[in-house]
Amino acid sequence: MANDANIYDAIVIGSGISGGWAAKELCEKGLKTLVLERGRNVEHIKDYPTALKAPWELPHRGALTREYREQNPVASRIAAEDVTHFFIKDGDHPYVQEKPFDWIRGYQVGGKSIMWGRACQRWSRYDFEAPERDGYGIGWPIGYDDIAPWYSHVEKFIGVCGARDGIDSMPDGEFLPPFDFNCVEKAYSERIRKHYGDRYVVQGRWAQLTKPEPIHLEQGRSACMSRNLCWRGCPFGAYFSSNSSTLPWAAKTGNLTLRPDSVVHSILYDERSNRATGVRVIDAHTHEVTEYRAKIVFLNASALNSVLVLMNSVSSRFPHGLGNDNGLLGTHVAFQSYRANGGGTIDGFEDGYYYGRRPSECIIPNFRNLKRHEMDFVGGYTTFTGAYRERGAPSPGRVGGAYKDAQAQPGQWKIYVYMQGETIPKQSNHVRLHDTLKDQWGIPQLVTSVEYDDNDERMVRDWRAQAKEMLEVAGCRDIQTADTQWYPGRDIHEMGGCRMGRDPETSLLNQWNQLHACPNVFVTDGACMTSTGNQSPSLLYMALTARAVNHAVEELKRRNL
Numbered sequence: 176m177a178n179d180a181n182i183y184d185a186i187v188i189g190s191g192i193s194g195g196w197a198a199k200e201l202c203e204k205g206l207k208t209l210v211l212e213r214g215r216n217v218e219h220i221k222d223y224p225t226a227l228k229a230p231w232e233l234p235h236r237g238a239l240t241r242e243y244r245e246q247n248p249v250a251s252r253i254a255a256e257d258v259t260h261f262f263i264k265d266g267d268h269p270y271v272q273e274k275p276f277d278w279i280r281g282y283q284v285g286g287k288s289i290m291w292g293r294a295c296q297r298w299s300r301y302d303f304e305a306p307e308r309d310g311y312g313i314g315w316p317i318g319y320d321d322i323a324p325w326y327s328h329v330e331k332f333i334g335v336c337g338a339r340d341g342i343d344s345m346p347d348g349e350f351l352p353p354f355d356f357n358c359v360e361k362a363y364s365e366r367i368r369k370h371y372g373d374r375y376v377v378q379g380r381w382a383q384l385t386k387p388e389p390i391h392l393e394q395g396r397s398a399c400m401s402r403n404l405c406w407r408g409c410p411f412g413a414y415f416s417s418n419s420s421t422l423p424w425a426a427k428t429g430n431l432t433l434r435p436d437s438v439v440h441s442i443l444y445d446e447r448s449n450r451a452t453g454v455r456v457i458d459a460h461t462h463e464v465t466e467y468r469a470k471i472v473f474l475n476a477s478a479l480n481s482v483l484v485l486m487n488s489v490s491s492r493f494p495h496g497l498g499n500d501n502g503l504l505g506t507h508v509a510f511q512s513y514r515a516n517g518g519g520t521i522d523g524f525e526d527g528y529y530y531g532r533r534p535s536e537c538i539i540p541n542f543r544n545l546k547r548h549e550m551d552f553v554g555g556y557t558t559f560t561g562a563y564r565e566r567g568a569p570s571p572g573r574v575g576g577a578y579k580d581a582q583a584q585p586g587q588w589k590i591y592v593y594m595q596g597e598t599i600p601k602q603s604n605h606v607r608l609h610d611t612l613k614d615q616w617g618i619p620q621l622v623t624s625v626e627y628d629d630n631d632e633r634m635v636r637d638w639r640a641q642a643k644e645m646l647e648v649a650g651c652r653d654i655q656t657a658d659t660q661w662y663p664g665r666d667i668h669e670m671g672g673c674r675m676g677r678d679p680e681t682s683l684l685n686q687w688n689q690l691h692a693c694p695n696v697f698v699t700d701g702a703c704m705t706s707t708g709n710q711s712p713s714l715l716y717m718a719l720t721a722r723a724v725n726h727a728v729e730e731l732k733r734r735n736l
């Protein structure tokens with residue numbers, strides 16, 4: 176039970192991208208803050224065991240063993256030998272797939288911020304407006320102008336490289352210098368712009384320190400070495416993670432208490448005050464139960480785990496989960512579709528190469544259904560792309576001296592493309608608690624019931640046709656595109672389940688990410704998303720979190736919470 180030592184001003188559930196930002200902002204504003212992380216502790220640099228290993232120093236040269244694949248069919252779809260320690264094993268937290276869904280999870284301090292892809296495009300005003308405009312979702316309670324200053328706030332602190340391209344569908348931000356195009360990408364960009372006029376191949380906006388500012392050096396971070404080994408954990412702190420940036424920054428204030436190995440069972444609720452009073456926690460190893468109290472709770476456990484916590488937070492007032500007056504908790508789960516990819520070979524440029532292993536990619540911003548609905552599907556897609564040169568000149572055979580010598584020569588230039596498509600949040604795509612099955616901590620297992628629909632199929636078909644056409648315009652030959660048909664979830668961009676909205680009848684959170692029915696609980700991770708957009712969401716999670724903390728502290732000062 177709670178005692179005086181277990182009382183804080185604020186509790187943050189989860190230490191990943193959004194949880195780390197909640198901790199930083201709350202601690203900076205003077206609140207004694209407890210961060211609860213269900214996984215083990217991971218300290219920056221010290222706990223990155225493969226960060227400096229050469230490929231030949233890995234026992235299986237990076238490949239997963241047959242035993243690992245058999246025991247972890249879900250984690251195996253994304254993990255590799257150098258990072259298996261950052262992905263949970265399937266058996267450590269089972270769930271029920273009513274429909275095939277790959278739930279990719281990283282349980283440790285820092286969460287998946289250690290292994291994330293680092294793409295940091297701002298959403299455009301069209302991303303916020305399109306669902307209501309085109310009738311495939313409810314209206315966002317905020318727009319681009321509401322979040323723009325918070326985007327700037329976050330970008331300046333984390334460090335985002337990119338060019339100010341002036342593209343309406345992907346707004347400019349506060350950028351460090353971008354990585355350079357290689358020679359093929361430069362020609363590719365020029366050819367696409369000349370042919371289409373309104374399509375652009377640009378350098379992606381990436382959370383990498385190309386030229387650190389004083390604020391980044393103050394965090395103890397340094398410039399990117401272009402090793403492209405980011406998901407092992409970066410000893411230079413050159414990409415943003417909770418471990419290298421927000422959590423140490425929060426700790427410097429003296430206001431942070433970090434408690435790993437803390438599985439959150441539920442949020443505690445007091446009917447008399449209509450407020451949450453704290454959190455019930457189960458020790459991951461001893462299973463001892465402890466209660467912590469606070470004035471406000473930030474729920475940042477990652478989209479589906481945040482929904483799970485709310486569903487398990489039952490009381491006589493909320494028999495179906497905290498804040499769930501309308502029965503929509505766990506519904507309208509969506510994701511981003513990565514199903515389609517492609518590429519081609521491009522001749523020429525034999526005298527050109529590139530330096531290092533650039534950790535960023537190029538982007539073709541969305542050009543579908545942008546200002547109006549014009550296709551046989553709703554939503555849009557971003558395309559990630561880039562050019563690279565294969566290793567090894569043509570050689571007969573795969574062994575011998577001639578083959579070895581050929582490997583020392585650069586091979587053919589190629590261009591790759593893959594999609595990141597918007598999906599429709601639907602009530603039928605949902606998660607719920609299982610009636611009888613429980614995990615090792617006695618918490619009901621999550622049931623996932625999420626699938627593609629006809630809109631996704633039409634979008635994939637259009638993307639493949641457009642990708643082929645753009646590769647032809649770029650000058651490629653031997654062009655191929657594919658529909659991988661991989662399961663939802665593998666994109667690791669699951670969203671929804673506790674969405675924001677204007678109306679408590681159709682949403683669970685207001686414009687400040689507060690539960691309509693319990694205003695001192697804030698949800699600012701992927702669960703809060705009203706729609707998926709087509710731009711990467713992590714930067715938006717961070718901006719929403721900083722904005723919500725600012726509002727929460729103001730409300731505390733006014734004694735409204």
